[in-house]
Every structure is written in structure tokens, then in C-alpha cells.
Amino acid sequence: MVTITAAGASELGTRAKPAFSLDDLNPYADGCPSRRLLDRIGDKWTVLVVGTLDDGPRRFSDIRRSVAGISQKMLTQTLRGLERDGLVNRTVYAEVPPRVEYELTVAGTTLLAPLKALERWSIEHFGDVSASWELYDDTHADSAES
Amino acid sequence: MVTITAAGASELGTRAKPAFSLDDLNPYADGCPSRRLLDRIGDKWTVLVVGTLDDGPRRFSDIRRSVAGISQKMLTQTLRGLERDGLVNRTVYAEVPPRVEYELTVAGTTLLAPLKALERWSIEHFGDVSASWELYDDTHADSAES
DNA sequence: CCGGATCCTAACGGATACTG
């Protein structure tokens, strides 16, 4: 199960080139696994959670405090997903009270750069976008107003 | 409405610096507008749709064909949102049959770079992640197996 | 302190039918 076969990989058959071209798997295709990855990244909380882990390991409650508004359920779920993706390491310390630390893996660190870029973009452009909202809501006030 | 006041901006009072520091608005804060932006980006389809617009204006149905699996409802919704954000320009040609073209604005183009970076990351790392999935599902088979 | 299990609601999002 979880057949990792890349789209069209089976057609390669006896081809000498084992690695498929990057162009072969485009996220725009429906079944493509890379699409699933984008979906995960597109997850509401993943960006925020990964973002908090850029300066070393952090505890569960610590992360939870950092990401305002996240519920414990969603944090657990997000962290589990990231762990399954191999982007985050989960370390349990058998103490009382229990302590669990989460840390980006090497792969997770590579994700950090694009994610931070997005975060930066959001911060830098939120002004423009807010202005655009006003303009849009103003010019389209005829269809639906307050 | 849609008060653009940055968090803590009111406290600045008579400060000579009208522009707030970028550090003042972090997407991790709950009410911060930049969070809303991240949410939009985190939308399931936005990344894909914006991605298809990187080589010039495209028609509705054209985009729809490019983004496999998107429904017409979701495409409309996504495009409307992007238009409201000022990231996409919508041009209606009064013809029969009607023709509507969508094009990235300047701001939209600035988003393209981080988005493409993410897309690239997904493609490059989906192999590692898939492998991680197998490993994870294998080692955690005790809790839930087929 | 960490996080699993459950319940329950709001939304997301698809299918379809209809307008210009």
C-alpha cells in the first residue's frame, strides 16, 4: 500500500534512468503525490507550526502558546502529520511530568526557507491587500452591502 | 471598516515613526491581518491557480482545464478572492460567446516567487516524504493496521 | 504535561440546474 509509484514511472520500464524528470510530476495533475504534499503545506496550521520550530526544539505547550488560536487537537494532528512526513522529530522524555519535544528534521529545515518566504510576503503585502479589500468592497457594494 | 490598524499601532501615539516595524505584526497572533493572508494562501486551490497564471492572461475554462480536479464553483470562488486581494485582474470582453481573462497583478506576481518555491519544494521532496510515510506506517502498524 | 477518543457544528466543496 501507499504505492509511491510516480505517475508514469511504470512506463519507464527498462529505461536506464531510474530517476524521473522533475517535470514528470506536476502538482496540477490530480493524482500526483506532490499534490498531496502541497495540500499538507496548504494546511491551515502547518505553516505556523513549522515556523515556530526554526530556532530549535520546542515543547508541545510552548508551541501551543506561540501559535495563537490553535486548539490542542489541531496541534497534535499537525505535529503527527509533520512527523509522518519526516519533517519533524518527536522526542518523548520519560519524566514526571512528561515532556515532549518537537524538532525540525533536515528535510523539515529545507521547508523552512520557502515557508518563511511566504510568511514574509504576507507581512510585507498585507497592507496592499487590505487596501485592495476596501476598494473591492467599495466598488462592489451594489451587490451586497452592510 | 476593515480597520487596517496594526496591532499596537495605537500605542505608538505621537511617535515620529508612522510605519510600524514589520516585527510588530506577526502572523502567529490571532487577530493579525497577515494571518488572514496566510489563510488565503493556505487555501487548497490558490497556490495552483496562481501558479497557472505565471505566463500571461488566461481564460476561465483554460485555467479550469489546467488545474485538474477543481470544480467551477471553487475556481470562481478562488479567482474572486484573488481579485479582491488585488492579486488578479479580471477582464470581461463583451462578446458572444463571453470571454473573461484573468491576469496576475504586480502584487500577484510578487507572490508567484514564494509560491513557485513551495511548488518546487513539493516536487523535489515528495520522494523523501513518501519514504517517510512507509517508515511511519510501518513502525506504527500496531496502533492501526489494514 | 501530553495527547487520545468522542461528540457535534460550521464550513468546505462537489453536482446539478438555471441565467446572460
Place this chain on the structure above:
DNA sequence: CAGTATCCGTTAGGATCCGG
């Protein structure tokens, strides 16, 4: 062709209780 409106199933996700 582009878009709206409606219906309706699926899921995301919050609240709460519980167990390690």
C-alpha cells in the same frame, strides 16, 4: 462560455472528558 444559486454530503475543527 462564464457565472449564480441551491442542495447536500463530507470533513475540518472546537469543546470536553479521560487516561498515561
